[in-house]
Amino acid sequence: MILAILYKLGKGIVLLESIALMYVITCVVMPILGYEVYNYNHYLSRVLVKYMQVSEHTYFSYALPAISLFVFAMTLPIKSEQTTDMGAAIMKQFARIRQINNRNPKPGIVIVCTGIVMLFVSRLLPSSLRFVGDLFYFSSFAAILYVYHSDNRKLKIILIPLFVGVLLVSALNSAMFTVIAYMGATVYSFFLIGSKASLFKKITIFLAGVVFILVLQNAKSIYRTYVMQKQYSGNKAELFAGILYDQFTRGDALIEKDAFFFVFIRMNQGWNISNVLKKIPSQREYENGRQLLRVAFASVIPRLFWADKPEAGGKFNMQYYAGLKIEGWSTNIGPLGEAYGNFGVGGGIIYMFLLGLFIRWIYKKVFKLGIKTPLLILWLPVLFYQVTYSAETDTLQILNSLFKTSFFIYLIYRFLPSWFGKQKTGVSKPVLPMRNTIAANN
Numbered sequence: 001m002i003l004a005i006l007y008k009l010g011k012g013i014v015l016l017e018s019i020a021l022m023y024v025i026t027c028v029v030m031p032i033l034g035y036e037v038y039n040y041n042h043y044l045s046r047v048l049v050k051y052m053q054v055s056e057h058t059y060f061s062y063a064l065p066a067i068s069l070f071v072f073a074m075t076l077p078i079k080s081e082q083t084t085d086m087g088a089a090i091m092k093q094f095a096r097i098r099q100i101n102n103r104n105p106k107p108g109i110v111i112v113c114t115g116i117v118m119l120f121v122s123r124l125l126p127s128s129l130r131f132v133g134d135l136f137y138f139s140s141f142a143a144i145l146y147v148y149h150s151d152n153r154k155l156k157i158i159l160i161p162l163f164v165g166v167l168l169v170s171a172l173n174s175a176m177f178t179v180i181a182y183m184g185a186t187v188y189s190f191f192l193i194g195s196k197a198s199l200f201k202k203i204t205i206f207l208a209g210v211v212f213i214l215v216l217q218n219a220k221s222i223y224r225t226y227v228m229q230k231q232y233s234g235n236k237a238e239l240f241a242g243i244l245y246d247q248f249t250r251g252d253a254l255i256e257k258d259a260f261f262f263v264f265i266r267m268n269q270g271w272n273i274s275n276v277l278k279k280i281p282s283q284r285e286y287e288n289g290r291q292l293l294r295v296a297f298a299s300v301i302p303r304l305f306w307a308d309k310p311e312a313g314g315k316f317n318m319q320y321y322a323g324l325k326i327e328g329w330s331t332n333i334g335p336l337g338e339a340y341g342n343f344g345v346g347g348g349i350i351y352m353f354l355l356g357l358f359i360r361w362i363y364k365k366v367f368k369l370g371i372k373t374p375l376l377i378l379w380l381p382v383l384f385y386q387v388t389y390s391a392e393t394d395t396l397q398i399l400n401s402l403f404k405t406s407f408f409i410y411l412i413y414r415f416l417p418s419w420f421g422k423q424k425t426g427v428s429k430p431v432l433p434m435r436n437t438i439a440a441n442n
Helices: 002-008 016-036 043-047 056-074 088-103 106-124 127-148 153-174 178-192 199-229 236-248 251-255 257-267 269-279 290-300 314-322 334-370 374-388 395-415 432-441
Strands: none
Touching: 002 016, 002 199, 016 056, 016 178, 016 257, 016 269, 016 334, 016 374, 043 257, 056 269, 056 334, 088 374, 106 127, 106 153, 127 153, 127 178, 127 374, 127 395, 153 178, 153 236, 178 199, 178 374, 199 236, 199 257, 269 314, 269 334, 290 334, 290 395, 314 334, 334 374, 334 395, 374 395
């Protein structure tokens, strides 16, 4: 996956490969460390009960083929000349995108400003509407790509630093850095489209990203301790900058065995899955798809019509599948754990393969629609944001985010077509390409 990302940087959009790499790291690489380094013999792992709960053979005989087929299905090259995400075809699409943005820069400005306003307003909205506010905020990432892929230098100088500043202030105030880490993972390749970066430069960018993630994992934990537990009342930006500087200057100490342990337990999704393998079928029978069927229905039926429908999040899944009750923190068994809990080893492997195909199908559909509406391609980070870290969430969050965000984008396209470089032709006239896509997704 690393080689695939390095090859594709500058030539295309590195989105599905980033998702795949996250699955490989959290479900394969970190569990290897769990068996080889942070096993029962490691005192911190033993005291905190963070060692893998089943044998190495039991875990990898399921996880390795399941993740391999999932990654294979999701990252199959898109061969169609008009809908590919790399090469001459995507360069042609971005040339069209630049022309549209140069002709009318107003949508980029409007969307960014709307997103910044909704970032603060959404906190005041009822929980049922908060996701809509968040989607408007996430839309500003697409708008930043509008601005970046234009020739308006003044607009870039003003809007991009403003947006980054607001993003950092929001993260510092909430002590939540998920958007920075994972939205960054989905947009970084968009900034390199068309650049003729050397292999050395690509490796440098990739390694810088890896170091940043490692440093951020440690820094955000320390920062949250100060802000949430010690009730720090000073300058939060100065505090976080100091913590980041301290982490960077640690050098090799950052990956020292005991210091890296706390990064390991935050990134080892395999530990959650090993608890599922331990409990099922010895303590609970396989679900045979019943729970996943409820999840599929829950993703398309509004809560207005199903008040007690399943909620995305790890509290239920961790207790139901893994037998662990969590309070005050968030974690989940991921699609890999759900697949095993429902179908066992063989069925779970097939499920992960089909899930990979489904994600790829949605992704490819955007490029097909992009033939007529090129700006839609810049909304890929918005559409796939929550899928990027889905290894740590669940199937419901994948379906929820894809279906609801697709419908949100459709409504924007329907009533504010100028945001997609289109002229409004009247509300009564159907927009067949997008409507067909939403129908297909559902």
